[in-house]
Amino acid sequence: MRRSEAMNESWAVRIRLKEDVSEILFPLFSRAGTRGLAFIEADSGLEVLAYFDAPQEVAWWASEIRHAVGEAGFADDCVADVRVERVPAEDWASRWKEGYKPFPIGRRFLIAPSWDRPQETGDRLLIMIDPGMAFGTGTHETTQQCLLALEEYWTGRSLLDVGTGTGILAIAAARLHPQARVVALDIDPEACAVARENMERNGVGERIALFCGALDDLPEERFEMVLANLTADALAGLLSRFPQRLEPGGVLVLSGLLDGDEESFWEALVAKAFRPLEVKRGGEWRTIIARYEPSSVLCASGSH
Numbered sequence: 001m002r003r004s005e006a007m008n009e010s011w012a013v014r015i016r017l018k019e020d021v022s023e024i025l026f027p028l029f030s031r032a033g034t035r036g037l038a039f040i041e042a043d044s045g046l047e048v049l050a051y052f053d054a055p056q057e058v059a060w061w062a063s064e065i066r067h068a069v070g071e072a073g074f075a076d077d078c079v080a081d082v083r084v085e086r087v088p089a090e091d092w093a094s095r096w097k098e099g100y101k102p103f104p105i106g107r108r109f110l111i112a113p114s115w116d117r118p119q120e121t122g123d124r125l126l127i128m129i130d131p132g133m134a135f136g137t138g139t140h141e142t143t144q145q146c147l148l149a150l151e152e153y154w155t156g157r158s159l160l161d162v163g164t165g166t167g168i169l170a171i172a173a174a175r176l177h178p179q180a181r182v183v184a185l186d187i188d189p190e191a192c193a194v195a196r197e198n199m200e201r202n203g204v205g206e207r208i209a210l211f212c213g214a215l216d217d218l219p220e221e222r223f224e225m226v227l228a229n230l231t232a233d234a235l236a237g238l239l240s241r242f243p244q245r246l247e248p249g250g251v252l253v254l255s256g257l258l259d260g261d262e263e264s265f266w267e268a269l270v271a272k273a274f275r276p277l278e279v280k281r282g283g284e285w286r287t288i289i290a291r292y293e294p295s296s297v298l299c300a301s302g303s304h
Contacts, residue, residue: 016081141282167195174204229255255287
């Protein structure tokens with residue numbers, strides 16, 4: 001194939017899912033270097049298209065996808081089909097936009113892509129998100145649960161968004177309470193670049209401190225709320241660090257958990273001086289909300 005022909009083509013990995021387990025696959029897509037994702041609702045479930053510049057091996061993708069789904073505790077048959085298709089390069093960008101329309105979340109937020117900005121928003125706060133190579137358009141249950149927790153539990157002093165992705169949660173915080181201290185963190189440079197673009201697009205670039213790196217690299221600081229919308233494995237690895245990032249009485253929001261993960265996380269949180277407040281549920285996904293109360297542990301230990 002001539003170079004000019006190759007530059008005019010992309011490859012799409014098309015995955016047909018019987019239930020929406022797409023968030024489990026996000027780390028796999030990211031590691032493989034996807035240019036973007038498309039989500040197509042169908043009567044039989046959900047189709048996910050991941051676009052790439054280079055040819056893809058269908059056997060490798062089928063194996064990796066089923067392995068990821070199995071590791072997360074889902075049945076193998078929730079992946080109905082995996083294919084690789086060659087597509088015109090100019091088609092992929094328009095295709096993934098097809099199903100992304102403005103939609104409300106909770107009482108205050110209205111999420112929209114920049115190419116479909118609503119003329120009227122009423123009393124809702126408009127958040128424009130273009131995902132690019134990062135994940136988090138607001139359509140997934142975990143992101144929506146975090147936005148609801150932000151709306152219900154945060155009073156607007158300070159907030160840390162761990163694994164900010166597109167920046168949607170940090171942007172929502174900055175729009176909800178413009179005077180608040182908002183810090184966004186992501187370990188992925190691509191995600192940081194996308195988050196920065198979205199922050200500027202929403203006019204909150206100067207209100208959000210964006211750090212690209214690990215949680216341990218962040219300067220020492222405590223927050224009124226910490227949001228972490230990650231995978232269960234990533235959350236488990238960070239659990240011991242969250243108390244050092246929260247004010248006494250601060251609220252921790254852990255999202256990206258699957259049905260059945262709650263019990264082990266509850267036990268670990270209680271052992272670290274957290275008081276459970278709520279579990280938000282949506283499909284197979286769970287979000288834990290807990291308050292950090294170190295004084296209760298001190299009182300309990302002193303009574304023995």
